[in-house]
Amino acid sequence: MLLIYTHKLTPRLRYAFKHVFTRVLKIPIEFTTRVEEFIAHGPLKMTYTKQPLQNEFFVKSHELLFDHGVGDVEINVQQWDQVACFFSTNSDKSILPYDIFAATFYLLSRYEEYIPHVKDEHGRYPVNESLAFKHKFLEQPVIDIWAYKLLGILQERFPELNVKQTPFQFTPVISVPLVFGYRKVGILRTISGTFGDLFRFRLRKVLLRYAVLFGIKKDPYDTFDDFINLHLTYKVKAIYFFLFAKYATYDKNISVYSNVFRSLIKSVSDYAITSLLVSYEAFSNIDVLKKERKRLSDLIHRPVVRVMQHYNKLDFPDTYRNLIDAEVNEDYTMGYPNTIGFRAGTCTPFYFYDIGAEMPTPLKINPVVTTDFALKEIGNTQQIIDKITRIGEVIEAVNGNFVFKLHNTTLIENEWKGWREIYIKTLQRFGSKK
Structure with missing residues (x-):
């Protein structure tokens, strides 16, 4: 079990960490805000805060997981070993150059879709408004990639860490x-469809329609x-x-x-x-x-x-x-109707986080x-x-x-x-x- 110390335990923090560790990597985790409990724990532990406590596995935190509601979030997308990432830690002490947990929350919660935007004719969020589309990482499950990069770093630090991976599905x-x-669509739709096909000289469709209606061919x-x-x-x-x-x-x-x-x-x-x-x-x-x-x-x-x-x-x-x-x-x-890509940045099922209520929900989202x-x-x-x-x-x-x-x-x-x-x-x- 991996123990995680943080100065403040929030629903957002629990949600992001559980997706990365529990759902993607299948690593059991626990949280603590007590320094003495963290120090007394075995070697398998990490801190997520502003400064490390000692010389432990440390990831510098971004403010997003300690915030509430939706506000202006500054995002600068950069490359981390050929994969897009954001929320740079700007710290020599941080094991990771980016706060992948805050970035995970941003994508999973669909934070950007709460921000006012122009919708399409069906009231949908347009893909070209998304961060992933603008920065050309829409076709990468970046959250899962970040998680496995983190796993590699963890296993270098903790060789005793065993992970049971879930199979591809x-x-x-x-x-x-x-x-x-054509079948069972009703008289009016049959008549209008027939005339529409005739008007466009689609004679094969007219023949097929009536072959289906008379039971000669399968719909x-x-x-x-x-x-x-x-x-x-x-x-x-x-x-x-x-x-x-x-x-x-x-x-x-x-x-x-x-x-x-x-x-x-x-x-x-x-x-x-x-x-x-x-x-x-x-x-x-x-x-x-x-x-x-x-x-x-x-x-x-x-x-x-x-x-x-x-x-x-x-x-x-x-x-x-x-x-x-x-x-x-x-x-x-959770996807785009006419565009290939990972709308929420992941190919692992996750649970809807309601930013308005600031809580995770039991609704499972399958990307x-x-x-x-x-x-x-x-x-x-x-x-x-x-x-x-x-x-x-x-x-x-x-x-x-x-x-x-x-x-x-x-x-x-x-x-x-x-x-x-x-x-x-x-x-x-x-x-x-x-």
Whole structure:
């Protein structure tokens, strides 16, 4: 057990240290503010304060972990052995040249998203406002990299320190905003879709639509058997997020009362974790959120404890406060919809810290590193495969969790050319098949 001395023990400090040591490195830690207890402890200890007590392992602290609320924080991003870092310690006595714990808190808490900013058309935080994007470290899980650099330094100082590392994980998450493209969508949508295709001279789509409606062909959006078979083959545990809400401007799935729809969800839930894609309306209406969650839970006869936000809508801190009030345990929205990267600087699941209340919460956040939409614009099939491989290898190096968001439409070959091959190659590389 590593004992950490600090002059003031705060919720922020506990939160940052526990993520680095307990969640990333799996090193048990305890805290003390008593000098005599620290001195009496064995060799495995460190101080986090302004000045060292003796000649111990010392990291000079930044004020951020002893502060409250949100204010102006001066940040100067520099390089630390080829990885971006900030909050320089400016101390010859500090073992680390940067306060990685304060930097960890800044990124994990999404401190920058509390600061006033211009949102996009869906009320989302734009990626180009982020520190990671501006300083070109968005595609690095810097917190995990810092943690492993710290581990190396600790093991040089304390050779007796044994660490049991967690294995790398690959987790596909399948977003299902529209379960069928043509089937069971209703007469009005069928008519309007037909005329829209005719107007644009998309005759193949017209023929496909009616081949599906007359039962001659399978609906192209119904790719669930394909996904399930692939995941079983490569021993991958996927999570499916179904939009199970009433029809609206941005929520266009078929009726929640459709027996075909309900049967399909129950069928998928027999093979994989099935959860809720929170509707656009429920984003700001907790009563609707609770209703959608209960409706899905009643259908699959299991508690729905995980969610993903439709359109990747995320507004700090209200979105996560609503999820906590609705008794949701886990969220899979922490990522950017059209950009590859680590929005919170980590590939390790963490817990939401509410800066307004100055306390950690029980809501587990699972960072999503990329989406099919973000990758689609890269180039040809091989370039996309190469990019996915590089992302996965970065996460493997720090024993993280590679959460890859796809859609049920991703395997439609005529719309997503080459993506079946891309996904199979990804599963072959990062799945568990022996």
